[in-house]
Amino acid sequence: MASIKPFKALRPQPQLAKQVASRPYDVLSSAEAKLEALGNHSSFLHITKSEIDLPDSVDVHEAAVYEQAKENLAAFIQRDILFRESKECYYIYQLIMNGRSQTGLVCVSSVDDYENGIIKKHEFTRPEKEQDRINHIKISGAQTGNVFLAYRNHPAVDSLISQWKETKSPVYDFTADDGIQHTIWIVNNDATAEQITTLFEKEIPYTYIADGHHRAASAAKVRKALGETASAGADYFLTTLFPSNQLFIMEYNRAVKDLNGLTPKNFIKELGKLFSVELVNQQAYRPEALHTFGLYLDHNWYKLTAKPGTFTIDPIGILDVTILQNNVLDKLLGIKDPRTDTRVDFIGGIRGLSELEKRVDSGNMAAAFSLYPVTIEQLFDIADSGNVMPPKSTWFEPKLRDGLLTHLIYV
Numbered sequence: 052m053a054s055i056k057p058f059k060a061l062r063p064q065p066q067l068a069k070q071v072a073s074r075p076y077d078v079l080s081s082a083e084a085k086l087e088a089l090g091n092h093s094s095f096l097h098i099t100k101s102e103i104d105l106p107d108s109v110d111v112h113e114a115a116v117y118e119q120a121k122e123n124l125a126a127f128i129q130r131d132i133l134f135r136e137s138k139e140c141y142y143i144y145q146l147i148m149n150g151r152s153q154t155g156l157v158c159v160s161s162v163d164d165y166e167n168g169i170i171k172k173h174e175f176t177r178p179e180k181e182q183d184r185i186n187h188i189k190i191s192g193a194q195t196g197n198v199f200l201a202y203r204n205h206p207a208v209d210s211l212i213s214q215w216k217e218t219k220s221p222v223y224d225f226t227a228d229d230g231i232q233h234t235i236w237i238v239n240n241d242a243t244a245e246q247i248t249t250l251f252e253k254e255i256p257y258t259y260i261a262d263g264h265h266r267a268a269s270a271a272k273v274r275k276a277l278g279e280t281a282s283a284g285a286d287y288f289l290t291t292l293f294p295s296n297q298l299f300i301m302e303y304n305r306a307v308k309d310l311n312g313l314t315p316k317n318f319i320k321e322l323g324k325l326f327s328v329e330l331v332n333q334q335a336y337r338p339e340a341l342h343t344f345g346l347y348l349d350h351n352w353y354k355l356t357a358k359p360g361t362f363t364i365d366p367i368g369i370l371d372v373t374i375l376q377n378n379v380l381d382k383l384l385g386i387k388d389p390r391t392d393t394r395v396d397f398i399g400g401i402r403g404l405s406e407l408e409k410r411v412d413s414g415n416m417a418a419a420f421s422l423y424p425v426t427i428e429q430l431f432d433i434a435d436s437g438n439v440m441p442p443k444s445t446w447f448e449p450k451l452r453d454g455l456l457t458h459l460i461y462v
Contacts (some may be wrong), residue, residue, distance in 0.1 A: 052169070052254075052255065052256055052315075053160070053164060053169060053170075053202070053251040053252065053255045053256070053257065053258050054092050054160070054161040054163070054164050054169070054250050054251075054252065054254050055156075055158040055160050055161070055247075055290070055292070056094070056139070056158060056159055056248060056287065057139040057140050057141045057158060057159075057238070057244050057247075057248075057461075058136075058139055058140070058158065058287070058289075058458055059132050059135055059137070059138065059140070059455040059459075060136050060140065060142065060157075060456040060457060060458065061078075061128070061130045061135050061136075061193065061458075061459055062134065062135075062136065062195075062455060062456050062457070063093075063131065063132060063454065063455065064131065064134065065135055065222055065223060067093055067132055068223040068224040068225055068455060069227065070093040070094065071093050071094065071095050071132060071133070071454040071455070072227065072233065072452035072453070072454050072455050073087070073088070073094050073096045073099065073452060073453050073454050074087070074450060074452065074453070075099075075196065075197075075450055075451070075452075075453055076096075076099035076100055076132065076195075076196060076453065077180075077196075077265075077453065079096075079100065081100060081102050081103065081111055081203070082324045084096045084100035084103050085100075085103040086388045087124030088100075088103055089424065093127075093132050094454075095195070095453050095454025096453075097127075097452075098120050098123050098124050098127065098191070098193075098195060098454070099120070099122045099187075099195050099196070099453050101116055101117070101119040101120035101123055101268070102116045102119070102211060103255045104119055105119055106122065109319075110416040111183075111184060112179075112182075112186075114186075114190075114342060117186045117187055117189075117191065118190060120187060120190065120191045121190050121191045121192070121297050124191050125191060126194075132237070133457070134265045134458070136237075137462075138239065139235050139244070140238055140244065140457055141157065141158055141235065141237075141238035141243075141244055141247055142156070142157035142158075142180060142235055142237055142238065143155075143156060143157070143212055143215060143216060143235065143236040143238060143382050143391075143453070144156075144233070144234075144235050144291055144451065144455075144456075145216070145232075145233075145234040145235075145367075146155050146188075146231060146232065146233060146234075146449045146451070147231065147232040147234075148230070148231045148232075148299075148448060148449040149230075150297065152297075152450075153296065153297040153298065153299065154211065154212060154216070154293070155199075155291040155292055155293040155451075156208075156247065156291065156292045157197070157235075157289075157290070157291045157456050158247075158291075158292065159288060159289060159290065159458055160198070160200065160258065160287060160288060160290040160292075160309065161287055162270060162271050162274050162285070162286050162287060162288060163286070164258075165267055165268075165270075165271050165288070166271055169256075169257055169258070169380060170200065170258050170259070170260060170267070170441040171257055171258070171259045171260065171435065172182040172255070172260050172264060172267075172355055172432035172439070173259070173260065173430055173434045173437055173438075173440050173444075174260075174264045174432050174440055174442065174444075175264075175290035175390070175438055175440055175442070176264050176265050176268045177390070179268050181265055181272065181384065182334075183267050184196065184265055184266055184269035185269045185273055185276070187269075187304055187405075188269060188270065188273045188460065189273055189276065189277075192459055192460055192461040193457050193458065193459050193460065194266070194270060194288055194289040194457065194459075194460060195406055195453055195454070195456040195457050196263065196266040196269045196289070196453060197263065197266075197289050197290065197291050197451045197453070198260060198262075198263035198266045198288060198289065198290045199260070199261045199262035199263050199287075199290075199291055199293070199447060199451065199455070200224075200258040200260060200261060200290045200291065200292045200293070201258065201261045201274075201292070201293050201294075201295050201427065201430075201431075202255050202258045202259065202293075202294060202295065203255075203259070203294075203431070204295055204296045204297070205250070205254055205255060205294070207250055207254065208247075208250055208251075208254075208255075208294070209294060210266065210371050211243070211246060211247065211250070214238060215238055215243065217396060217448060219236050220236075221233040221234045221235055221236045222236065222237050223455060227452070233452055233455070234457070235455060235457065237277075237294070238324075248369060251292075251449060252368045253269055256283040258290075258292060259430065259431060259434050260434075261293070261298065261430070261445070261447055262445070262447045266289075267288060267320070270288035270289075271288075273285060273460070274286060277338070281302055282460060282461055284458070284459060284461060284462065285460045285461035287458070288458065289456070289458040293449055295427045295428075295431070298427050299447070299448055299449075299455070300398030300424045300425055300426065300427060300430075300445050300446065300447055301399065301401060301424055301445075301446040301447070301448050302338075302400040302421065302422045302423060302424045303397055303398070303399060303400065303422065303443045303444055303445060304397070304398045304400065304404075304407055304419065304420060304421050304422055305375065305380070305388070305395055305396070305397060305398070305412065305419065305422070306379070306395070306396045306398060306407060306410045306416040306418070306419040306420070307384055307394055307395050307396075307416060307417055307418050307419075307420075308393075308394045308395075308415070308416055309384075309394060309417050309419060310384065310398075310418065311383065311384040311385045311416050313383070315348055315349045318348070318383070318418070319348070319353070321383050322346070322355060322379070322383070325358055325361050325378045325379075325382075325394055326344070326355040326356055326357055326358060326361070326378075327355070327356040327358065328346075328353055328354075328355055329353060329354040329355075329356075330351060330352075330353055330356050331352045331353060332351065332352065334352060335352055335354070335369060335405070335407075335408065336352045336354050336404075336421060336423075337404060337421055338354075338371075338421060338422060338423035338448045339423070341357050341369075341371060342356065342357040342362065342374065343355065343357070343423060344369060344371065344375060344420055344421065344422060344423075345404070345420065345421030345422075346419075346420055346421075347404075347407050347408055347411050347418065347419045347420075347421075348411070348414060348417070348418045348419075350412070353409075357371075357374050357378075361374055361377075362374045364432045366429070366432045366436045366438055367433060367438050367440070369429075369445065370425060370429065370433075370440065370441070371422050371423050371425075372422060372425070372440065372441045372444045373441055375420060375422065376389060378398075379420070380395060389441060389442055389443075390442045396410070396416065397442070397443035398410070398419070399446040399447050400424070400448075401446060401448050404421055407419035407420075407421060424445075424446075425440070425444050425445050430445065
């Protein structure tokens, strides 16, 4: 069963919450982060992307970057931008995007649960990305990145969280520049906190990493590296738990740099052996059902429908990302490992189909594919089976903001 607990969050003064809150470190390049934090000395990007305060010549993985993050975090506390909660609390985090609301529980989850399979995974991690977060956590002493966990919704948990929202006032409530509303309530009642802990301990057998595999893996490896010197804080890592019926998964599209020696005409011909191919002219095509794909090539959009024999009926084989990888990227284009091959790029659905057209029309990419989103039940099925998805299979929106709630591991 899931082991979670309340924690003493490091968080911003209410009047500074909007200024502090920043997009996750891994959705921004250093240049984008520098521009986004320009003129805002309270932006949490000074901690999560601290290279923005160093010369451009400094490599983002140099020790100086992590030391700068530590210094900036200490400065934020000294300037009273951030303060630490006086008691352990749970936090309720609601996001509203385009009129659609989802509400999660912010807590710390057990590293033991991660290592013992109570927290289930569906992606491989990359060592270099892990090492970056390991260094950041060890040197700064803070888990600044939130791991997004999902669980099969439970009526008693839903009811408890809804009742708290309806009867209490939020501590933060603001709309970010991208139009997403962020509202946070503090659950500081000991009896209610105990109810929450017990519900998960007795009623929720598993949680699932939706987004944040590298952050979770890094937290576990930091504890291992600290060994006997680890404080109790390192036994847990920062998470937000969302019920599955509230989650919104967007597609994760693909673009390829070349056609592996094929002309556009021959590429379409080869695709016709595996898919039904329909020209939809210049109208962007967003797949409306599983096993259908959009292809943007040579200023035209095509609808591709997978033929029998291009997929298998198992948790991995039935995924559209698998169908595209096996039949197109691998078989036709020679892209064997999408995790390492630089000929393929991944484009989150939040950027829209116009981004696919832009990449191809610019000449940087030869073709682009739009996909139907993976469902949350497919994600659960894969994690339960012990398998992993192909890389970049899911894009969750809206994103949690960094800086609103941080977990310190050394105190």
